[in-house]
Amino acid sequence: MEQEELRLDTVLKVKGLTKTFRRRGRCVSAVRDMSFSAWSGEVLGLLGPNGAGKSTTIKCILGLVQPDSGEVEVFGRDAMQHRRECLRMMSAVLEGSRNVYWRLTPRENVRFFASIQGRDVRRETERLEGLLHLLGLGDWVDVPAMELSQGMKQKTAVACALARDTPLIFLDEPTLGLDVETSIEMRGMIRHLAEVEQRTVVLSSHDMKVVQQVCDRVVIIEDGAVVVDDTTDNLISLFQRRLYRVRGSGRIDGETERQLREIFRNIGLPDVDDDSFLLEVEVARPEALYDLMDILRANGILVEGISQDEPDLERAFLQIIGREEGVRA
Amino acid sequence: MNWILLRGVFEKTIIMWRRYLFNSLSGLATMYIVFCLLFFGFRSVGAAIDVGDTVEGLVVGYLVWVLAIMAYSELSWSVLNEAQAGTLEQMYLSPFGFHWVKAAHLLSTLVLQLAMAGVMLLLMLITTGERLSLDLFSVLPLLLLTVAPVYGVGYMLGGLALVYKRIQAFFQIVQFIFIAFLVVPPGGSPLVQFLPLNLGNHLLRQVMVGGASILQLEVVDLGMLLLVAAVYLAAGLLVFFRCERVARRDGLLGQY
Ligand SMILES: Nc1ncnc2c1ncn2[C@@H]1O[C@H](COP(=O)(O)OP(=O)(O)OP(=O)(O)O)[C@@H](O)[C@H]1O
Ligand SMILES: [Mg+2]
Numbered sequence: 001m002e003q004e005e006l007r008l009d010t011v012l013k014v015k016g017l018t019k020t021f022r023r024r025g026r027c028v029s030a031v032r033d034m035s036f037s038a039w040s041g042e043v044l045g046l047l048g049p050n051g052a053g054k055s056t057t058i059k060c061i062l063g064l065v066q067p068d069s070g071e072v073e074v075f076g077r078d079a080m081q082h083r084r085e086c087l088r089m090m091s092a093v094l095e096g097s098r099n100v101y102w103r104l105t106p107r108e109n110v111r112f113f114a115s116i117q118g119r120d121v122r123r124e125t126e127r128l129e130g131l132l133h134l135l136g137l138g139d140w141v142d143v144p145a146m147e148l149s150q151g152m153k154q155k156t157a158v159a160c161a162l163a164r165d166t167p168l169i170f171l172d173e174p175t176l177g178l179d180v181e182t183s184i185e186m187r188g189m190i191r192h193l194a195e196v197e198q199r200t201v202v203l204s205s206h207d208m209k210v211v212q213q214v215c216d217r218v219v220i221i222e223d224g225a226v227v228v229d230d231t232t233d234n235l236i237s238l239f240q241r242r243l244y245r246v247r248g249s250g251r252i253d254g255e256t257e258r259q260l261r262e263i264f265r266n267i268g269l270p271d272v273d274d275d276s277f278l279l280e281v282e283v284a285r286p287e288a289l290y291d292l293m294d295i296l297r298a299n300g301i302l303v304e305g306i307s308q309d310e311p312d313l314e315r316a317f318l319q320i321i322g323r324e325e326g327v328r329a
Numbered sequence: 330m331n332w333i334l335l336r337g338v339f340e341k342t343i344i345m346w347r348r349y350l351f352n353s354l355s356g357l358a359t360m361y362i363v364f365c366l367l368f369f370g371f372r373s374v375g376a377a378i379d380v381g382d383t384v385e386g387l388v389v390g391y392l393v394w395v396l397a398i399m400a401y402s403e404l405s406w407s408v409l410n411e412a413q414a415g416t417l418e419q420m421y422l423s424p425f426g427f428h429w430v431k432a433a434h435l436l437s438t439l440v441l442q443l444a445m446a447g448v449m450l451l452l453m454l455i456t457t458g459e460r461l462s463l464d465l466f467s468v469l470p471l472l473l474l475t476v477a478p479v480y481g482v483g484y485m486l487g488g489l490a491l492v493y494k495r496i497q498a499f500f501q502i503v504q505f506i507f508i509a510f511l512v513v514p515p516g517g518s519p520l521v522q523f524l525p526l527n528l529g530n531h532l533l534r535q536v537m538v539g540g541a542s543i544l545q546l547e548v549v550d551l552g553m554l555l556l557v558a559a560v561y562l563a564a565g566l567l568v569f570f571r572c573e574r575v576a577r578r579d580g581l582l583g584q585y
Binding site for chain 1: 348420
């Protein structure tokens, strides 16, 4: 953590953010002492179940919700004290498809939101048109948003955020309610923003697949608190159980098992029947798979099939928030 | 005020107005029909009485009321509608600040509303056959100062609606309360002059019916008009700011 604090390319720093909603005598701790950072050019995912506090966190950063305590720095500036300056750097698509004027067309919306960001739309016609095309709205630029499909509306909202041309972009549930194809397009778009345009994207989602595919780093939030903050790759490999299931005919005798146990730590031999076997082996390094085969061959055991558990973030996520039975380290 | 912002907001207002031209014009038509009912009803009932300058007074009063309800509903309804539509939060994300975006919006709609009020005035004059003094140098500033308190009321109710959603039921009633403010005779009590629209309407009559120039009006009256405008605007904005704080605290800016 110390190391992270010193990074020069910190775009966003959140420290000790806390927000409790009090209404009608009810208290909801939406965000509790939350700290994380986002670095230049990365896609950071805020992952968490419904009600975890993702949207509230984003709104606190943007100044739409007043946090009880904590600090937010945007490009090294205190966002609460210099809200307007910081808003020059940030744009956002908030939850749902309600970020644009339904009576205006995508083109008109994009022009309006660019203007209220202070961008001279007359000089930027080409950029704005390019954006609309980039998002696949080319044929729809002149259709009032209310006549567009859910996906098109969402794309219009994203276009409006991009029209503001800010280095930091928040996307709250950008793929919610989109069909598979559109969702994939949206993910490609988000990668494009980070890789080609070097923007920093903070997105929230409870869809593990989306996060796994587009995010460089993940902050897992539960009950308003950060439970994990790590790179997506680390997180996956941390939970990657290279567990192989080997099926074959013949029996694994005591000697073979002894040899296997010398090399592999986690071995399971569930009983199947007399002349076939099922072997479960956790293989730490991929090369160890050769050793496994060598031992089986030396003992004259025929292998008929191998399968592997695919590791993914979903499992990691569920394990972290402890929803899966039989949590393994 | 930033030129780019102003241009963008004007552009949007004009597009919206044109796209919903039918709505915009049918609103105007409705108000004209109501005026005709008032006028012809008034004439048949008051046939025995000498109508005198009261018809002219009716025209001026109706003009003020039309402009007032257009200005008022633009503010109170649009804040609520945009909160419900989710665009309010986007306006709060403007680096110019919400209030400058809103100010640009109000300015752009005011220009359209003045144009529509002008058309309305023309229609009323043709219908009644009356003649009024239309010295723009006197009429325009008076008209603006007269409706300024309405913006204060609009801010107040718009702000309250952000926090207490139920208040919108009250929105329409206020439009009719404005009529009461207009017709109370200003002489009765000095407090009456503090009502929105009241004193301004009275002064506008002096100019438009009596043919006076703004320079010939009592300085005390003009001062009072300014004061009333300033007090309502300040009070309205103050209430709005407070409600905005509550809305930020309770996360209500984007709630529907
Ligand atoms: N304006 C509000 N007033 C009261 N409570 C609120 C408000 N906004 C959010 N909450 C509560 O705060 C908690 C966090 O909500 P939030 O919307 O931030 O979660 P989320 O992670 O975005 O969930 P989702 O995945 O459903 O969008 C929830 O328990 C919610 O009920
Ligand atoms: Mg949310």
